[in-house]
Amino acid sequence: MSNSGSLQALGRLLRYARGYRRTIIAATGCSVINKLFDIAPEILIGVAIDVVVNQERSFVARLGFESAHSQIVMLGILTFLIWAGESVFEYLYQILWRNLAQRLQADLRQDAYEHVQRLDMGFFESHSTGGLVATMNDDVNQLERFLDGGANSMVQVAVTVVAVGAVFVVLSPLIALLAFTPIPLILWGAFVFQRKAAPLYANVREKVGVLSSRLSNNLQGIATIKSFTAESREAARLSADSEAYVEANRQAIRISSAFIPVIRMAILTGFLATFTVGGMMAIRGDLNVGAYGVLVFLTQRLLWPLTGLAQVIDLFERAMASTRRILDLIATPIRVADDGDQSLPQPVRGAVNFNDVSFHYPGTGAGIDQVSLQVEAGRTLALVGATGSGKSTLIKLLLRFHDPDSGEVYLDGMAVKQLRQSELRQAIGLVSQDVYLFEGSIRDNIAYARPDAGDDEVIAAARTAEAWDFIERLPEGLDTLVGERGVRLSGGQRQRLSLARALLKDPPVLVLDEATSAVDNETEAAIQRSLARIGSERTVIMIAHRLSTIVHADDILVMEHGRVVEQGNHEQLLAVNGRYAAQWRVQTGDLVMPTTA
Structure with missing residues (x-):
């Protein structure tokens, strides 16, 4: 990472923050005025020395204050005003910079999150949750600290x-030259430090992402870790990631810690030059005693703050490394853009059509090839096949989580690419095998589909999903808290709540991706009764491994290696005596070959 890399990141940040230009200018102005007030007392000390030494011949006397007494009183009043001004502008710049930091970090986090929500599912399949959280939280906070x-x-x-520098040039150009001699060395050291530190801090931010990802994955998989008694193994892996983060920081700290001692010696050189040469000039009478005092004090005021340059650059480099990660995330291309502007014909019937659709996942090559299918409105389609055969891929394409490589997907005769994503997805209810419940109450999770739904509607959806019986038995009923990801409920209970959530949405198309995989036989039978009732009013697309759940489907597609290899209803596919019939015999234990007519 070069110096230009950090400057480019700063330029990108300033372009992003152009809406806060007035605040940035005001904060910078207050910082400038505060610093001018801050260095003024050193000048006043020199002026006071001049008054004491020269009295009626002092610099202040030439301004109209003839007596030493009036000069001291005037200096006292001026000192009060300067300190008051310094305090006022310190208050103002702190308010402005800190509020800017809070507002900007909130905007960055919000924009990053909203942008991530618009990215296609392929992005999430190739990026860890922990890494994204680190960028939207740790990196944003790092910028806030700067x-x-x-x-x-x-x-x-x-x-x-x-x-x-301006004061030095006015009082003594020679001493100005001597005092400023170390500054090029200090700046050179700062740029060397920045060049060496930039890649180190970029590495630090990467290690933070890895560490956050490890923590996130382990906490989500704590049950698996415990079941395999892998606590020690995972602790060791976390320790390794943590040590990698410590080592990355150690290398950065080694560089930053070496900066201050080198700069301190350069500062000493400038101070000694002012102290000795200026002192000799004052003794010879070539320099006013008060001016000599001003120069000595201002030399410290000039040079000592530069020792903090290392910490400032340290903060700057950490912030720019974080800024690059945040803005790179916000700049991630949206491959499935919400660029449709068409609306579905009302009322939505729910007819689904795949026309010669192909899609392959980047990297693996898995997907589907030239799939064509048609589901008439109000009918039920079942998709069966081995894991990886392409069943779930069809659902993702219908919901437009991905766009096909070729071919078109239609809903009610409209290409889904032409539809507004919100309108498309509002017409489809998804019940996934991997049920996700939000932390909150059962009511909150069912009503997530329609936050304005009343309890009567929530209960009706729960009854239809065969979930009301177990909800009613809970001490707090709908107010029962489900815990993070629904951990306080059984798998079957979570799945029934997910179905109730989808039914409350009342979509024209209902997609069930292994929706009965985690329920017992009795609950499965109850859900099948529910599906029989609701299936007559909407289009249902079911993915199932348990063929007993789909025997009443109007049409069944058997998929293999991304292609449709068999199609028909249950009786027709048994009569064909192909892959579906073989799988049916395995699941039912019926090894007798069916006879064909």
Whole structure:
């Protein structure tokens, strides 16, 4: 990572924050004025020394204050005003910078999250949840820390160099030259440090993402870890990731820690030059005693803050490494854009059509090839086949989680690419095998489909999904908290709540992806009765491995290696005596070959 990399990241950040330009200018202005007030007392000390030494011949006397007494009183009043001004502008710049930091980090996190929500499912299949959380949380917070203090420090260091330099040139160009001699070395050291530190801090941010991903995965898989008594193994893996993060920080700290001692010696050189040469000039009478005092004090004011340059650059590099990750995430191309502008004909009937559709996942090559199928409105289609045969891929294409490589998917005769995504997905209810419940109550999770639904509607959906009986037996009923991801409920209970949620949505198309895989036989029979009732009013697409759940489907597609290899209803497929019939015999234990007419 080069110096230009950090500057480019800063440029990208400033372009992103153009809506806060006035706030940035105001905060910078307050920082500048505060620093000018901050260095003024050193000048006043020199002026006071001049008053004490020269009295009626002092610089202040030439301004109209003839007596030493009036001069001191005037300096006292001026000192009060300067300190008051410094305090006021310190308050203002802190308010402005800190509020900017809070507002900007909130906007970055919100924009990153909203952008991620618009990305296709392929993005989530290739990125870890922990890494995304690290970017939207840790990296954003890192930038906030820089804006809280580092930005102001950078502005004030620059102001100090310019303002103090101007005073030096006015009082003694020779001493100005001597005092400023170390500054090129300091700046050179800062750029060397920045060049070496930039890739180190980029590595630190990467290690944070890995560590966050490990923690997130392990906490979500804690039951599996416990069941395999793998606690020690996972602790060791976490320790390795944690040590990698510590080592990445150690390398960055080694570079930043070496900066201050080198800069301190350069500062000493400048201070000694001012102290000795200026002192000799004052003794000879070539330099006013008060001016000498100003130069000595301002040399410290000029050079000592530069020792903090390492910490400022440290914050800057960490912030720019984080900024790159945040803005890169926001700039991730949306491969499945919500660019449709058509509406479905009303009322939505739910007819689904795949016309010669092919799709393959990047990297693996798995997917589907030239699949064509048609589901008439109000009918039930079942998809069966081995894992990886392409069943779930068809559902993802229908919901437009992905776009096909070729071919078209239609809903009620409209290509799904032409439809607004919100309208398309509102017409489809998905009950997935991997049920996700949000932390909250049972009512909240069912009503997630329609937050404005009343309890009567929620209960009706729960009854239809055969979930009301177990909900009613719970001490708190609909108010029962389900826990994170629904951990307080059984697999069958979670699946029934998921079905109730989809039914409350009342979609024209209902998609069931292994929706009865986690329920017992009795519950499966109850859900089948529910599906028989609701299936007559809507299009139902079912994915199932248990063939007993789909025997009443109007049409069954058997898939293998991404292609449709058999199609028909249950009786027709048994009569064909092909793959479906073989699977049926395995599941039912019926090894007698069916006879054909």
